Amino acid sequence: MEKTREKMTRMLDEGVVSGILGLRLRHGHPIPYLFTDSASLGDWIVDETNRYLVTKILIRISKKHPDELIGIVVRGCEERSLIELFKNHQLSPDKVKRIGITCSQDLAKRCRCDRPYPSEMEEGERVKPAEDFSDLTEIESLPEEERFKYWMEKFGKCIKCYGCRNVCPACFCKTCTLEDPSLIKPGGMPPEIPIFHLHKAFHMADRCIDCGLCEEACPMGIPVRKLYRKVRKSVKDLFGYTPGEDGDSKGPLEFLGDGSYEPPGVGK
Amino acid sequence: MLSYETVLTTCTYCGCGCGLLLEVLDGEVVGTLPQKDHPVNEGKLCIKGWNAHEFIHDQGRLKKPLVRKEGSLEEASWEEAFDLVVSRLLEIKDGNGPDSIAGLTSAKCTNEENYLFQKWMRVVIGANNVDHCARL
Numbered sequence: 127m128e129k130t131r132e133k134m135t136r137m138l139d140e141g142v143v144s145g146i147l148g149l150r151l152r153h154g155h156p157i158p159y160l161f162t163d164s165a166s167l168g169d170w171i172v173d174e175t176n177r178y179l180v181t182k183i184l185i186r187i188s189k190k191h192p193d194e195l196i197g198i199v200v201r202g203c204e205e206r207s208l209i210e211l212f213k214n215h216q217l218s219p220d221k222v223k224r225i226g227i228t229c230s231q232d233l234a235k236r237c238r239c240d241r242p243y244p245s246e247m248e249e250g251e252r253v254k255p256a257e258d259f260s261d262l263t264e265i266e267s268l269p270e271e272e273r274f275k276y277w278m279e280k281f282g283k284c285i286k287c288y289g290c291r292n293v294c295p296a297c298f299c300k301t302c303t304l305e306d307p308s309l310i311k312p313g314g315m316p317p318e319i320p321i322f323h324l325h326k327a328f329h330m331a332d333r334c335i336d337c338g339l340c341e342e343a344c345p346m347g348i349p350v351r352k353l354y355r356k357v358r359k360s361v362k363d364l365f366g367y368t369p370g371e372d373g374d375s376k377g378p379l380e381f382l383g384d385g386s387y388e389p390p391g392v393g394k
Numbered sequence: 395m396l397s398y399e400t401v402l403t404t405c406t407y408c409g410c411g412c413g414l415l416l417e418v419l420d421g422e423v424v425g426t427l428p429q430k431d432h433p434v435n436e437g438k439l440c441i442k443g444w445n446a447h448e449f450i451h452d453q454g455r456l457k458k459p460l461v462r463k464e465g466s467l468e469e470a471s472w473e474e475a476f477d478l479v480v481s482r483l484l485e486i487k488d489g490n491g492p493d494s495i496a497g498l499t500s501a502k503c504t505n506e507e508n509y510l511f512q513k514w515m516r517v518v519i520g521a522n523n524v525d526h527c528a529r530l
Contacts (some may be wrong), residue, residue, distance in 0.1 A: 144396050153402060155431055157415055160398035176430040176437075183417070187398050190419060194396055287441040289428070343428065343436035 127172050127227070127250040130199075134225060137166040143223050146197035147184055149173055160184055160196075172199075174233045179339060180196070181295045185216050185375040197223040201270050203237070203337035205244040206370025207295035210333050213376060216298045228252060239339055254381055261352055262359065277353075281319035283346040290340035291326065296333040303329045323353065331357045332377030335370035395420050397528045400427060406502040407442040410434060416447055423450045483519070492520035500530035 137143050138161065139256035148173050156173035158180060183196050200208060205224060211217045226244030234242030240257035263275060291297055291304060303325060304310055311318055331384040334354045341351035362368050365378035413432025419426035426447045430437035449455055459475035460467040463518035470478075486494055487516045497515040499508050 146396070147398070155402060155428070155429065157400045158398075158401065158417075158427070160396070162396060178427065178430065183398070186419060186424065187396075191396055217516065285440060287439060287444060289439060289444060292444055293428075300524070342430075342437055343439075345435070345440060 127249070130225060130227060130247075130333060131167055131170060133248050134161070134170065134199075137225075138162070138167070138222070142195070144191070144194040146199065146225065147180055147186075147187070148199035148225075149176070149178065151217065160187065170199075172227055174230060177201070177203075177337070177339065177342075179293050179295050180204055180222050181211060181217075182293075182297075184208075184222065185211065185298065188217055192218075192221070195223060197225055198228055199225045200244050201227055201229055202239060202241045203335060203370075204244045204295070206241070206335035207337065209370050210296045210335055211298070214298065214333070231256075240336075259355070259359070261349075262356055265352065277320060277323075280348045281323050283348055284317050284319065284322065285346055286315055286317045286322070287345060287387065289343040291345040291347065293339045294330070295337060296330060296335055303318070305360040323348075323350065327353050327357045328379055330354060332361050332365075332367060332372040332379045333369050334358045397421065402412065402429065404409065404442045405439070405446050406442075407446060408501045412443050414439070414443060414446055415449075423447045432508045474501055495519050495521050496523035496525070497521075499524065501526060 131142065133144050134148075138146065138209065143161040145160040147158065148158050149156040149167070150161070150169040151171045152159070152169070156171050156176050157230065158178045159169075160169055161170060164327075180198060180200070181204055184196065187196060198204075198208070205226065208217065208222065212219045212222075224246070226247035228244070228247055228250040228340075229237070229239065229242040231242075233239075234253050234256040238258040238261070240255045242255065243252045265276065268276065273380055282286055288304065290301065303314065304322065309325060336351070336355060336358055338351045339347060340354065344350060358369065361378065367375065367378050369377065398417070398419050400417055403414050405412040405414050405425055412435035413429030415427040415429050416423050417427060419464040425437070425446070427446055428435055428437050428439040428443065437441075458469045459472055461475055461478060462468075483495065495515075497519070499511045503511070506511060508526070515521055515524045
């Protein structure tokens, strides 16, 4: 990744960007950091097993520093998330500079990723897409009753930590739909199932970029990504829309007037 | 100033010891992230952990000891607070025996602090009545 590191050094030294968000190795752990001085880029690291919600962190930084142009190191999924955030006015495209990195074939396979690379990158080879819906085919082959039983058993483990929401890089509403008392009873444990989980799945249907961070964050091992993948696939089949794809097309549910979207620019 | 960093630390809410990253934006703690490569929580947190940063800059956070005077809590110096604790504990111990005193400690303390606390309860006070808040 030396060519990428050199590029980042130039960007910081020449003042092209005010900072670059990426991972730095700290006490042996790769953790998010905003590099503002090229001298510290020696600690910059690419790590395949520890993906963080970098684009969501960027929203937080950009909201406080709207005039700064900030660089961000992105994988394919993280770039898809950026695109959704641009479309939904949570980040401004002219204030974000992407630095693309590709994933390994191994990671692509592990993630069942259909686009394991960003649109541009400094070095490395584009690995083969590893789209694989066998997880969905498997559950869809079960009779309806068994499928429902499967999900109710999984949802029943939920401890309502909101981790799947907190970590979601396409999730930004100021008033969270999961905390809307008219939809979901506030307080108390356990959460109402399956409404709690299905509601989130519908709400994110045309924004989910299938990064899988939600499932990685679930302390109870609920296969939430499987559910979102199904909904994402349905949106593709029904509307021909794939969240995170470049272009000016808006999410189809935005036009349905279901109230699930915040007006532009009012998110956290 | 433009600065953002994450600081590795351990959750203070219970005895599990989950790894956290505190998000520090321009010198202010603004959020918590689960540490992905921590052997205990492996990138996951409960709802308490996800909100572990909230008390840090909270307006209601206690920064000085409070002593109840004529029914209401008032700020006091550490010296005054310690003097009161010592005199009252001695008074109770001498008057009613060490078993009339119990100690309640916290998962927010370190392992070493909790060890010291039980040692202090047993040796200095002379009672085995020690418990903690983390019966989760």
